[in-house]
Amino acid sequence: MFSYHQDLHDYLPVGFATRQWLLDQGMPVHTLDNALKSGKLVSLARGVVSHPRLANEPWDLGDVVASLNRELPEPVYVGGLAALSRAGLAHYASFNKREQLYSPLRMPAWFARMAISQNYVWHGTARLWDNAWLQNENHFRTFDFPWDGLKALATPEQAWLEVLAQVPNGISFEHADNLMQGLSVLSPRRLDALLRVCRHVLAKRLFFFFADRYDYPWRKHLNAADYDLGAGKRSVEAGGKLDKTYLITVPESLHGSA
Structure with missing residues (x-):
């Protein structure tokens, strides 16, 4: 459960989080609202928050994927x-x-x-x-x-x-x-x-x-x-040439040569 003495960083060490996720972790509503009002957290979109230092920085792919997987x-x-x-x-x-x-x-x-x-x-x-x-x-x-x-x-x-x-x-x-x-x-x-x-x-x-x-x-x-490669001919490239081995249409420039 959320402790008033915990640093917000303990709950949101990297990336962003939804408001609902933070509440589900035990953060009281008034604590979250106060963090937003005081600027300790900032809103990135409706229902999504992050630390202010991240708000105006290019987002690292790792932060984004870690945040999504956490949520x-x-x-x-x-x-x-x-x-x-x-x-x-x-x-x-x-x-x-x-x-x-x-x-x-x-x-x-x-x-x-x-x-x-x-x-x-x-x-x-x-x-x-x-x-x-x-x-x-x-x-x-x-x-x-x-x-x-x-x-x-x-x-x-x-x-x-x-x-x-x-x-x-x-x-x-x-x-x-x-x-x-x-x-x-x-x-x-x-x-x-x-x-x-x-x-x-x-x-x-x-x-x-x-x-x-x-x-x-x-x-x-x-x-x-x-x-399992399925059955029947499949059109992949419109107007392409049929590859008779795998029954798919491919560009003529790629047909039969490497």
């Missing part, structure tokens, strides 16, 4: 292009500077009201993963967050499948192809596990399309027949 009942993690970049695997192609956050939950309304939310793209994972499986199988890496033990960075293998799930509407074939040039060293064991539980059929077909195109050493350890 929400399901994990939020950095994935997709952002995770590849932090692994040093996105230097072959420039990409949108907005950070990529992934969660089985929708973006909270209170986070959307915050000005910093414009710097983030929120991706739902319901069509991609069983999030509990990812957590149990330790498919996250520890990022340099201020909260010890927080694992909130997708592995390169997981991030690559998340990127492919955005082709072609969020990421072009050409962009994905450039990214693939930096993925010569991936874990076939981790890829096998992820492909078995990935729910996104097109992402898996695109995975094998690019894997065949570059034929890196890890490719020989994966048999496409071992995974």
Whole structure:
């Protein structure tokens, strides 16, 4: 329970918090209101507060993700292009500077009201993963967050499948192809596990399309027949050419050559 003698920093050491979260931790309403009136806390948006020193500073990604994970009942993690970049695997192609956050939950309304939310793209994972499986199988890496033990960075293998799930509407074939040039060293064991539980059929077909195109050493350890790739033809690239192996349409410039 909240102690009047506790420093507010004990309850909000980093990042931001919702008013409701602080009340749930035992902070009395009048204490919170007084902290806001005195300037010990400042409002970032309706129902969201932080320490004043953070109000006008650029927000660190670690503070944002740690704050979200403290507030929400399901994990939020950095994935997709952002995770590849932090692994040093996105230097072959420039990409949108907005950070990529992934969660089985929708973006909270209170986070959307915050000005910093414009710097983030929120991706739902319901069509991609069983999030509990990812957590149990330790498919996250520890990022340099201020909260010890927080694992909130997708592995390169997981991030690559998340990127492919955005082709072609969020990421072009050409962009994905450039990214693939930096993925010569991936874990076939981790890829096998992820492909078995990935729910996104097109992402898996695109995975094998690019894997065949570059034929890196890890490719020989994966048999496409071992995974559920769905049935029938799928149009991925409008006006593209049909890849007869994986029955997806791809740009003619990428068809049949590496």
